[in-house]
Amino acid sequence: MTGKNGGAAFVLIYLGCVLMIGVPVMLAELSIGRRAGSDPVGAFKALAPNTWWKAVGALGVFTGFMILSAYSVVAGWTVKYILVTLSGQFAGLDPTAIGNIFSDFVGNGPSTILYHLLFMVATTWIVSGGIRGGIEKATTILMPVLVALLLLLVVRSVTLPGAQEGLNFYLNPDFSKVDFVVVRTALGHAFFTLSLGMGAMITYGSYVSRSDNLFSSAVYISLADTMIAFLAGFAIFPALFSVSGLSPDEGPGLIFLVLPNIFNAIPLGQLFGTTFFFLLAIAALTSTISLLEVVVAYFIDQRGWPRKRAAVVIGSSAFLMGVPSALSNGSVSFLSGFMDLAFRYFGEISLAVGALFICVFAGWKWGIHKALEEIRAGYPSLRLAQFWSFLVRYACPAAIAFILVSSFQS
Numbered sequence: 494m495t496g497k498n499g500g501a502a503f504v505l506i507y508l509g510c511v512l513m514i515g516v517p518v519m520l521a522e523l524s525i526g527r528r529a530g531s532d533p534v535g536a537f538k539a540l541a542p543n544t545w546w547k548a549v550g551a552l553g554v555f556t557g558f559m560i561l562s563a564y565s566v567v568a569g570w571t572v573k574y575i576l577v578t579l580s581g582q583f584a585g586l587d588p589t590a591i592g593n594i595f596s597d598f599v600g601n602g603p604s605t606i607l608y609h610l611l612f613m614v615a616t617t618w619i620v621s622g623g624i625r626g627g628i629e630k631a632t633t634i635l636m637p638v639l640v641a642l643l644l645l646l647v648v649r650s651v652t653l654p655g656a657q658e659g660l661n662f663y664l665n666p667d668f669s670k671v672d673f674v675v676v677r678t679a680l681g682h683a684f685f686t687l688s689l690g691m692g693a694m695i696t697y698g699s700y701v702s703r704s705d706n707l708f709s710s711a712v713y714i715s716l717a718d719t720m721i722a723f724l725a726g727f728a729i730f731p732a733l734f735s736v737s738g739l740s741p742d743e744g745p746g747l748i749f750l751v752l753p754n755i756f757n758a759i760p761l762g763q764l765f766g767t768t769f770f771f772l773l774a775i776a777a778l779t780s781t782i783s784l785l786e787v788v789v790a791y792f793i794d795q796r797g798w799p800r801k802r803a804a805v806v807i808g809s810s811a812f813l814m815g816v817p818s819a820l821s822n823g824s825v826s827f828l829s830g831f832m833d834l835a836f837r838y839f840g841e842i843s844l845a846v847g848a849l850f851i852c853v854f855a856g857w858k859w860g861i862h863k864a865l866e867e868i869r870a871g872y873p874s875l876r877l878a879q880f881w882s883f884l885v886r887y888a889c890p891a892a893i894a895f896i897l898v899s900s901f902q903s
Contacts, residue, residue: 494682495726496733496741499670500662503679504726506671510683511719514892517884518689518848520711521855524867526698527707532790533692536699540859549850553692554791556843558807560691561784562815563835565616567745568777569608569819571770573598574749578766583753588736591753595746599822606819610812612774616781617808620789621801632779639772640721642765646728646752649759656731662741663730673899680896681841686718690847693783696790706871728755744833748773785811842897849893856886 529536533550756766
């Protein structure tokens with residue numbers, strides 16, 4: 494997103510969206526979920542019975558499903574790159590040859606569908622058996638290792654020849670490139686990466702103990718997510734500008750084009766590359782299980798389905814829905830750009846619409862005093878209550894609505 498939207502100016506706007514809109518909306522979602530103890534649809538039904546507000550929850554569930562279908566395709570690329578790096582195919586290749594490997598892969602429909610299928614099978618298997626016993630334990634070990642490897646890549650990236658140009662792109666803002674599309678994209682990406690507007694945090698809020706501090710949870714989640722993303726930029730953009738023939742606006746494939754060149758430039762690059770893409774696949778898996786869990790929770794709570802049945806049916810449906818995205822970079826011309834459209838309308842616009850309604854619900858329909866009461870259950874000395882109330886009731890809805898309306902007019 495940073496590469497496609499002008500660099501540092503996008504980063505600043507994104508950070509502002511996370512701080513002033515993302516954190517307040519996350520806290521609202523967590524409070525709604527914990528008070529209701531249910532999935533997004535059930536939460537609105539419980540807190541606003543016999544009203545249309547349950548449609549907001551349904552929008553979130555459907556949005557999460559559509560994002561999952563496209564995201565799983567990209568996640569499948571990480572599995573392919575584990576095998577490609579492990580086999581040593583990148584060794585000794587120049588940037589053009591590395592780019593050809595990527596373009597040949599994403600243009601091969603059967604291959605991308607296969608890896609999309611493998612990732613959805615893994616996601617479905619984990620969600621069908623619950624999350625805590627497996628993926629939660631694994632990620633407490635594997636994610637710190639990923640961060641350590643990322644730091645290693647940062648050190649190598651910023652010391653490559655020509656890295657200064659990449660640092661300038663990433664750190665020196667050019668606001669002449671900013672328009673409402675950039676602002677809308679930054680806001681949508683803040684919601685996307687923080688899993689807001691789709692009911693994910695409502696769902697996870699329903700699993701949280703009344704004694705837990707929702708405020709610190711929202712802050713720590715947002716801070717950790719943002720710092721990892723910001724750190725990744727230091728690994729990508731200096732290396733990108735040191736390698737001729739690559740453009741920062743490559744989109745979701747950027748990491749697969751740039752990182753193999755770094756691995757070729759460091760000792761034990763094949764080992765580090767294989768490990769990195771394995772850990773990246775695990776990180777992507779934590780995202781897909783979160784997305785699938787939102788939809789599965791709905792069918793468990795509202796339809797009475799057993800967990801395994803819900804996971805298999807929804808996981809299979811998400812795989813089928815993701816096939817057009819898997820084919821969107823190949824020779825099927827009428828599907829060209831399908832993935833980009835899926836991420837724009839569901840990964841940006843739909844999430845912003847959902848977040849707007851969540852703010853209105855927490856601030857006005859359910860009531861800001863009830864929301865604060867829920868937050869104070871685990872944090873009685875909440876000092877920023879009035880400021881958060883102002884953001885949720887006025888500032889966040891106004892900003893989201895203005896950006897949405899303006900972006901449609903541009």
